[in-house]
Amino acid sequence: MEKEKHNLFFINLLSVVSAFAVIMLHTNGVFWIFSKARYWLTANIIECVFYFAVPVFFMITGATLLDYNEKYNLSVFLKKRTSKTL
Template identity: 50%
Template structure:
């Protein structure tokens, strides 16, 4: 298959991506209005909230999988420089802008943050980077991390991706899920930094499927 044919295939519309996006958006909204789940009570309402939480928990991993599925072959469409320019304008600028807005809101409107956040540059930057103004922005830092590794993953030839990413997913699952659990049974602290983690595994999964 030559490059022109590859570009044509990449450009083909995939309705599955749209369906997954829409479903994940609905699930995220359901999670965000389901805050009562964090206050346990023995009643039917809490049971329904628990079911909602469990049913919709897949939403964020799906967003990461969509990121991998739609961006892994970006080299067929544009250069790495353009790739980062697009990511910066589409997510970087909005993240910084709305983080700043949320910090001012948290200081002056909701009084969630103390006023000294605005008087110290280090504290202010910390509030942006660690999404202290709006906790649900936690999604952005791991997303940015994935943007940084996608150019590396994209260098893996298509015929080797399935096995390579299957291996990566297995390693991420063992390190993030199995090893900490097994060590907890032995009462051994797990102090190994998790490289990649579940979000990277989601990109691996998107390529495998």
């Protein structure tokens, strides 16, 4: 039980850090317009540092869905996922 809470804490922490990283990536529009100015180099560094966010979100999704079949069957799982998605 204690290990589950510990893992949940780190998954939540990764979600928060990744959400911040995605915000940084979305507000970094200067990166997509090349310039020899100094600000473009800074934008490039920001892009490289926060690039981890999307793969981490996919890994978090996979980690939280690993043992769904122990909680409920496939039809209940698909109904829940469909209702949350729509």
